[in-house]
Structure formats: C-alpha cells, structure tokens
Amino acid sequence: MKTVRIGLIGVGLIGKMHLDEYANIPGAEVVAVCDINEAEVKLVAAKYNISHVYTDFRQLLERDDLDCIDVCLHNNFHAPVTIAALEAGKHVYCEKPIAGSYYDGKAMVDAAIQSGKMLHVQIATLYHKETKLAKELIEAGKLGKLYHARSNGFRRRGRPYVDGYGTPSFTRKETAGGGALFDMGVYHISQILYLLGIPSIRTITGQTYQEMGMDPERREISGFNVEELGLGFVKFDGGASLDIMEAWSVHLGGFEGSCVIGSEGGIRLPAYKSGQPQTPMTFHSTVSDMDLDSTIDVHSNNNRRELMSADYDAYRSSQHHLIAAIQERVPMLPTAEISLQTMLISEGIYMSSQLGREVTAEEVIAESKSTAIKL
Structure with missing residues (x-):
C-alpha cells in the first residue's frame, strides 16, 4: 500500500490526539509538524520522532513530498489554512467543525472542487x-x-x-x-x-x-x-x-x-x-x-x-x-x-x-459572513 505522507498544522490537544491515532495506522507517516509555539512544536516533534519542524505553515506547504495536510487549529483559522493547502495541491484533513461560519465552509468546499483535491472533515x-x-x-x-x-x-x-x-x-x-x-x-x-x-x-x-x-x-x-x-x-x-x-x-x-x-x-x-x-x-x-x-x-x-x-x-x-x-x-x-x-x-x-422566528436555508446562506482569522 502507498505510504501517505502528512504535514500536521497545530500541535495542541487535538493535534496530539491526531498524532497518537496516526501512530496506529499502517501506511500513515507524519513527515512534518507546524505550530507558532516553537518550543512546544519542537517537543512534540521529538516525542513523535518527526524530522521536520516549522513555525510558519506557508513554509510547510512548500514541501513537494506531502500527500495531505492535517489542520488542527481553532475553528476560525480553518478556512485560510485549508484553502492555502488545497491551492498548494495537497489533500486536506480538517478538524471539526468545517469552519467558523457557513460562508467560510463553502469557500473551503469550493476550493477543494477547484483544486481537484479531497477535503475530509473529522466527524468521529x-x-x-x-x-x-x-x-x-x-x-x-x-x-x-x-x-x-x-x-x-x-x-x-x-x-x-x-x-x-x-x-x-x-x-x-x-x-x-x-x-x-x-x-x-x-x-x-x-x-x-x-x-x-x-x-x-x-x-x-x-x-x-x-x-x-x-x-x-x-x-x-x-x-x-x-x-x-x-x-x-x-x-x-x-x-x-x-x-x-x-x-x-x-x-x-x-x-x-x-x-x-x-x-x-x-x-x-x-x-x-x-x-x-x-x-x-x-x-x-x-x-x-x-x-x-x-x-x-x-x-x-x-x-x-x-x-x-x-x-x-x-x-x-x-x-x-x-x-x-x-x-x-x-x-x-x-x-x-x-x-x-x-x-x-x-x-x-x-x-x-x-x-425570534423561523428562518429559511436561503436566508442563512445569504446572511452568512466570514469569521476567518488570517495567519
């Protein structure tokens, strides 16, 4: 079976849970990790024997040897990082919920369609x-x-x-x-x-x-x-x-x-x-x-x-x-x-x-706004 090479962004509580899960999946290899907390990401890389460490996710996305990016950030960071990863030609695995708003989630889905890459959301x-x-x-x-x-x-x-x-x-x-x-x-x-x-x-x-x-x-x-x-x-x-x-x-x-x-x-x-x-x-x-x-x-x-x-x-x-x-x-x-x-x-x-009233799906879609925080 093909070995799937993964870059993980965000090494907090959820990121560590993802790393523990990958350790038990044949064919999964976490190649690189990224977090703005340099001290923490180095500790995590050492614990999980991960060779490549970044504090800027854009540098991680420049790698040409990654099949998938795992986004383990807070909700309002999901869209900017996910869309950048898809545009970089990577499949994306994103923590739930898909984003902080319908508007941002739709932008992520559209980016996946345009890139021809898979967007998978964690729904345990x-x-x-x-x-x-x-x-x-x-x-x-x-x-x-x-x-x-x-x-x-x-x-x-x-x-x-x-x-x-x-x-x-x-x-x-x-x-x-x-x-x-x-x-x-x-x-x-x-x-x-x-x-x-x-x-x-x-x-x-x-x-x-x-x-x-x-x-x-x-x-x-x-x-x-x-x-x-x-x-x-x-x-x-x-x-x-x-x-x-x-x-x-x-x-x-x-x-x-x-x-x-x-x-x-x-x-x-x-x-x-x-x-x-x-x-x-x-x-x-x-x-x-x-x-x-x-x-x-x-x-x-x-x-x-x-x-x-x-x-x-x-x-x-x-x-x-x-x-x-x-x-x-x-x-x-x-x-x-x-x-x-x-x-x-x-x-x-x-x-x-x-x-204070019932709303239609069309109303919600029309009124949804971006809550994304750019990094």
Whole structure:
C-alpha cells in the first residue's frame, strides 16, 4: 500500500490526539509538524520522532513530498489554512467543525472542487459501530420511509475552561465561532444527517442559552460569549424533520440517545455520558401485528463485519478512512458536504434565536459572513 505522507498544522490537544491515532495506522507517516509555539512544536516533534519542524505553515506547504495536510487549529483559522493547502495541491484533513461560519465552509468546499483535491472533515461519530449498523438497517429498507429524527448531546457541566478543562479559546466567538453546537453538536447533527442521506434543508427554528452559573474569575478570563445549550427544529425538503438538543451544561441527569424514525421501524442510538455509552442501541418494529423492541449487540455485529470485510478497517476512525481514501482503497465519504450542512443548521439556530422566528436555508446562506482569522 502507498505510504501517505502528512504535514500536521497545530500541535495542541487535538493535534496530539491526531498524532497518537496516526501512530496506529499502517501506511500513515507524519513527515512534518507546524505550530507558532516553537518550543512546544519542537517537543512534540521529538516525542513523535518527526524530522521536520516549522513555525510558519506557508513554509510547510512548500514541501513537494506531502500527500495531505492535517489542520488542527481553532475553528476560525480553518478556512485560510485549508484553502492555502488545497491551492498548494495537497489533500486536506480538517478538524471539526468545517469552519467558523457557513460562508467560510463553502469557500473551503469550493476550493477543494477547484483544486481537484479531497477535503475530509473529522466527524468521529460516522465511524461509531452503532452508526455503521444503523446505516445498514436504513439502506436495507428496515425503517421504511424516514420522516423524523432527533439529535441529542449531553454534558452535565462540561463547558470548556470555566468547568475546569480546555482553554478560553473554546468559549469565545472570536476564535471558536460558537459553543455547544459547534463543539459537540457537529458530531451528533452530522451523524443524523448522514443516516438520513443528507437531505436538503428548508427551514430552521432555534434558541440558544447561557443561564447556568460559573466561577466569576474564569468567566472574566474566558470572555465566555457562546451558548452552553442549543435547541433547534429543522424541516427538510420532502417533509422530514429533525429536532436538536445540545448541552455543554444543563441541570438534568442525562438525555436519551439520538434516534431515527421511519414508517416501518425506528432506531435508538446509545446515550453517551462522559464519553461512555449509558444505554444500548435498540431497533423498534412491528412484525405480524406485534410491536417488537430489539436490543442490538453492537460489538459482536461490528466485529463479525470486520472479520468478513477486507476494507472494514477503512471505517474504524476518521483518520483510518482518510488514509484508505488517499490510498484509493475506498471512496471518500462526503464529510465536507455533511459538515457544511451541519454548519448551515447551527448558523440557522443562531440566526433564529437572534431574530425570534423561523428562518429559511436561503436566508442563512445569504446572511452568512466570514469569521476567518488570517495567519
């Protein structure tokens, strides 16, 4: 198999997580790393045995021996760096969300089309075992006509920095663009859009909140000006709908798992808390006029599929998929398109909350502005 040579930009928490993942993927080789923090990038290069170190991403992009650039920067830096990398003739793997606004995400997608290079966005939930099994059930017609879905994401008190982890950059519109919807919601909304087949968005209604108390000193330092709770309702062309509840912080003990409902059956995905599934995946249907509620053994079913498929490893994680797609073993999932539609929904929720009314997809697209920060 072709060895995929990677240049990684941004060696913070997420960048280090990407490096750990690449270390476990045959055929992936990180050749160069870049960060404006020279001391930190040198330490990281030494730890991961990476030969080439840069503090200016433009110099890294001048290399002619890289297949792909991995962008691990804060949201509002995604577009400028990604577009520059695509124009330099490199495939791009970008952290979620696609950008800080729909406008910037669309510019990234357009740049990928114009360059003829792949743009892959990190959506970890697409590679969860339950997502793959749910997609099989849907494609086999076991749910019939899909007409409603629910996207849920829960943290009890898990706001970055103000609740004890992460940095203030996650809590400021200037760098992050948004809060819970951009940080966590992108995973859950994208997962549901993928299962629904990426339907066209018609209208969006939403409301955002920041009502729970926080440490006064950390509030001041963080400049916290994003939402801790985002709620939404989306109508799609064709009549299907989606409701959304995404919480960084809320006075509840948990949410039920996301779900997809069809005319012939329904799927309930596991509910997660602190990164661990709290409930099983279930399938609900009617057979011989009997209502059946079935529990799916996610691990056994997934393991059997891995043993029986030569390319199932290409769907173990977002990065496994990246490498396999560049090696031309599998076609790239439409993660850029899914991410752009997710951004449209999130930005629509913000717009609806501000205006106090339902908004159309066309309104959101027309009003979206660039939030990009050039380096």
